[in-house]
Amino acid sequence: MSTRVLVVASLLLASLASGLALRMGDYGTAPWMLSRGSGLVAFGLLSLSMVMGLLISTKAADGTLSRPFVFTIHQFVSVLSLAFMAVHGGALLFDGFLRFGPLALLVPFAAPYRPFWVGLGVIAAWSAAAVTASFWFRKRIGQRNWRRLHYASFGAYVLALGHGVFSGTDTSLPLVAGMYVISFAAVAGLLTYRIGVASRKARPAPAGAARRSGMTSAARPRSR
Numbered sequence: 001m002s003t004r005v006l007v008v009a010s011l012l013l014a015s016l017a018s019g020l021a022l023r024m025g026d027y028g029t030a031p032w033m034l035s036r037g038s039g040l041v042a043f044g045l046l047s048l049s050m051v052m053g054l055l056i057s058t059k060a061a062d063g064t065l066s067r068p069f070v071f072t073i074h075q076f077v078s079v080l081s082l083a084f085m086a087v088h089g090g091a092l093l094f095d096g097f098l099r100f101g102p103l104a105l106l107v108p109f110a111a112p113y114r115p116f117w118v119g120l121g122v123i124a125a126w127s128a129a130a131v132t133a134s135f136w137f138r139k140r141i142g143q144r145n146w147r148r149l150h151y152a153s154f155g156a157y158v159l160a161l162g163h164g165v166f167s168g169t170d171t172s173l174p175l176v177a178g179m180y181v182i183s184f185a186a187v188a189g190l191l192t193y194r195i196g197v198a199s200r201k202a203r204p205a206p207a208g209a210a211r212r213s214g215m216t217s218a219a220r221p222r223s224r
């Protein structure tokens with residue numbers, strides 16, 4: 001066995017052992033509070049990432065913000081959101097009341113608490129992880145597959161929204177409810193605009209419009 005494999009195996013064993021030891025401690029309501037707070041931050045960041053992505057595809061921010069800047073923020077915020085999702089789920093392992101196990105975090109609908117709505121959160125986390133990971137595999141999987149995979153982010157967003165609204169304790173707080181409403185309005189508004197832009201592009205320009213746009217008969221393709 002190589003030294004590298006031995007080091008990785010011992011690190012994994014050490015983290016497993018310390019994780020199990022930590023799970024025996026009593027942390028009161030701290031893990032629950034941490035999970036709730038980080039869940040809200042993860043959702044806020046996921047919303048921001050969706051908005052940034054839609055600003056790129058609609059070109060709505062062109063002229064105001066540089067596209068490479070928006071792309072960098074989009075990628076950075078996506079990774080940050082994943083990190084907060086990990087804290088959000090991971091903190092539940094240390095909650096002495098609900099007793100979440102690792103399987104409940106990884107397998108949809110296996111949670112001991114509100115299994116359906118938490119299950120949607122697990123699927124959202126997996127989908128968001130796959131879409132974010134694809135930033136680094138774009139060349140290998142090709143532009144077309146990368147785009148197709150990127151559409152899963154809309155599913156992840158809707159599932160995360162349903163999960164947050166219906167499994168969250170804080171949904172009725174005006175600040176939290178306001179965040180959900182603003183987030184949904186921004187994402188749905190930009191998506192509608194995006195669909196409008198795409199359908200305008202797909203529609204052939206009427207003959208009059210070609211004339212008005214200055215396309216002369218010489219420039220127009222000749223009919224045979």
Ligand code: HEM
Pocket residue numbers: 035036037039040041042043046085088089092104105106111113118121122123124125128160163164165167168169170171176
């Ligand atoms: C492994 C995946 C996940 C698990 C096990 C999980 C678990 C939970 C649980 C048990 C709650 C209820 C907490 C409460 O009553 O406040 C909750 C709430 C919430 N989760 Fe998740 N979740 C997961 C993924 C996600 C993802 C991907 C997001 C969004 C990006 C998210 C955002 C939220 C939000 C915003 C709340 C509401 C928090 C509140 O109202 O205080 N969760 N989650």
